[in-house]
Amino acid sequence: VSDALAEALMKSVVRASLKAIEDPEDYEARSNIMWAATWALNTLIACGKTTDWMVHMLGQAVGAYTDATHGMTLAAVSLPYYRTILPYGVKKFARFAKEVWGVSPEGKTDATLAEEGLAAMESWMRKLGLAMDITSLGATPEMIQGIADATFILDGGYKVLTRDEVVKVLTESL
Structure with a gap:
C-alpha cells in the first residue's frame, strides 16, 4: 500500500x-x-x-558549500545518486518507471525499464527548469572532497554508500 x-x-x-x-x-x-x-x-x-534519506544528505552538504536551496541541490544530485543505487533496487526503479512515468515494460528487462524511467524523470525535471548539476549551483571540482566530508552517510535503503561512492555521485553531479 x-x-x-x-x-x-x-x-x-x-x-x-x-x-x-x-x-x-x-x-x-x-x-x-x-x-x-x-x-x-x-x-x-x-x-x-526501509527508507533512505541519503539523497537529502547529499543535497544538504552541497547546499552548505553553495548556498543553493535544498530543492535545487536535490534535483542536481538525484539522478547520479539513483543511477548509483539502481542495481541494488532495480525492481523498485522498474516499478517506478511503469507506474509513475508510464513506461511500457513490454519486451524490456527491469534494468532497461528502470533506466527509461530515470530518463523520463530527467526530461520532466528539465521541463521544470530544475538544476541538473551542482556546477550550476556554484560547486567546483575542488569542493568535492569537502562536500563528501560534510555528507552524513545514512543506513537504510537499497545500498549504504561508502565515502568513495559519495565522491563518485558528487563528481557525476558536476
Missing part, C-alpha cells in the same frame, strides 16, 4: 508541476503540490519498508 501511495503522490506532483509551470497562478496545481509534499514527508508512505 505504501508504494502505491508514494506513486500516486509522485504522479500528482508531476501533473501539478507541469500545470504550475504553464500557469503560475493556477491555485489548484500549486495547492496539489503542497498537499502532496505534506503527505510525502509524513511517515505513512514509509510504513513497512
Whole structure:
C-alpha cells in the first residue's frame, strides 16, 4: 500500500508541476503540490519498508558549500545518486518507471525499464527548469572532497554508500 501511495503522490506532483509551470497562478496545481509534499514527508508512505534519506544528505552538504536551496541541490544530485543505487533496487526503479512515468515494460528487462524511467524523470525535471548539476549551483571540482566530508552517510535503503561512492555521485553531479 505504501508504494502505491508514494506513486500516486509522485504522479500528482508531476501533473501539478507541469500545470504550475504553464500557469503560475493556477491555485489548484500549486495547492496539489503542497498537499502532496505534506503527505510525502509524513511517515505513512514509509510504513513497512526501509527508507533512505541519503539523497537529502547529499543535497544538504552541497547546499552548505553553495548556498543553493535544498530543492535545487536535490534535483542536481538525484539522478547520479539513483543511477548509483539502481542495481541494488532495480525492481523498485522498474516499478517506478511503469507506474509513475508510464513506461511500457513490454519486451524490456527491469534494468532497461528502470533506466527509461530515470530518463523520463530527467526530461520532466528539465521541463521544470530544475538544476541538473551542482556546477550550476556554484560547486567546483575542488569542493568535492569537502562536500563528501560534510555528507552524513545514512543506513537504510537499497545500498549504504561508502565515502568513495559519495565522491563518485558528487563528481557525476558536476
